[in-house]
């Protein structure tokens with residue numbers, strides 16, 4: 001029987017030189033598999049790996065993750081019309097509470113969650129449920145108390161990492177295909193400096209993957225290769241939000257604010273909340289598109305919100321499901337029109353840009 005404690009200890013003992021790197025790779029593969037098993041929805045009574053039962057709504061979901069009493073509920077109360085109890089004692093919030101953040105015509109679901117503690121990913125407190133819910137979000141807000149030590153930031157990252165959430169990272173550029181016969185074909189288009197072929201092959205063997213095609217297209221680490229094999233990793237954007245800056249010095253505020261992916265706020269004093277909302281919008285990469293009926297002005301009061309990279313087909317489906325099947329063509333004005341400022345006639349797979357105006361013509 002595997003035991004995480006022992007494995008972690010063994011990892012610490014292992015020297016990080018070339019020879020032991022190989023052993024460490026296999027160990028990490030084992031640990032990753034063990035953790036993936038832990039997170040599988042288990043029996044009903046244990047709660048397993050499932051999150052809170054809150055319906056997704058609006059154009060995107062943003063989850064608030066943090067230790068108790070950092071001000072998560074206070075933020076929800078300030079930015080949405082929902083009320084979530086906020087108080088000076090820890091674990092005031094015991095379940096997921098959704099609110100709606102309205103910005104630039106978008107309706108963004110902001111999810112207030114119970115505070116988590118160290119060891120949350122191992123099932124301490126409601127932690128497992130909270131981190132599972134985090135996986136369903138389009139953006140994570142890691143909320144921190146500016147008056148507390150910065151150790152909290154690292155601890156939260158560890159908890160999210162343990163459940164397979166990768167923050168502000170791209171999916172490794174590796175193509176992995178299982179086969180039924182033919183052995184292992186391993187190709188790399190770049191020189192590997194952080195791992196090697198022997199390690200990769202051993203990890204494949206330890207996962208009993210004896211027939212597969214692997215094409216590695218960037219200088220990945222052993223951990224990133226394991227992520228590819230596990231396959232269920234979530235790559236999510238994250239903003240670190242330091243609250244309670246009303247209680248620290250200007251010098252400290254300055255230092256915190258200069259970190260990457262970071263916003264400093266005070267819910268209590270109402271400081272920088274507008275900027276936080278703008279940053280949330282930017283991180284989500286939503287685009288808003290105006291629709292226009294033939295001969296009329298565009299409807300500027302009621303934009304349609306779409307994901308970055310959305311197409312005419314997406315906007316059709318967003319308006320009514322009968323639209324795409326009866327589609328003839330669309331006219332677009334704005335950034336995505338190649339004849340801007342004039343309209344371009346386009347088909348269903350044309351990609352839209354923020355603030356485009358669209359007219360759809362049906363059969």
Ligand SMILES: Nc1nc2c(ncn2[C@@H]2O[C@H](COP(=O)(O)OP(=O)(O)OP(=O)(O)O)[C@@H](O)[C@H]2O)c(=O)[nH]1
Pocket residue numbers: 066067068069070071072073074075085086087088089090091092093094113114115116243244245246247265266267268269
């Ligand atoms: N000084 C200061 N206190 C704040 C600020 N925001 C929230 N608080 C206080 O921090 C305490 C905790 O706030 P909550 O909103 O309940 O915190 P939470 O993160 O939701 O806490 P749990 O639900 O228990 O995890 C309350 O006493 C708030 O009044 C702030 O900007 N500055």
Ligand SMILES: [K+]
Pocket residue numbers: 068069070086087088089090091092093
């Ligand atoms: K609290």
Ligand SMILES: [Mg+2]
Pocket residue numbers: 072073074085086092093112113114115
């Ligand atoms: Mg709360």
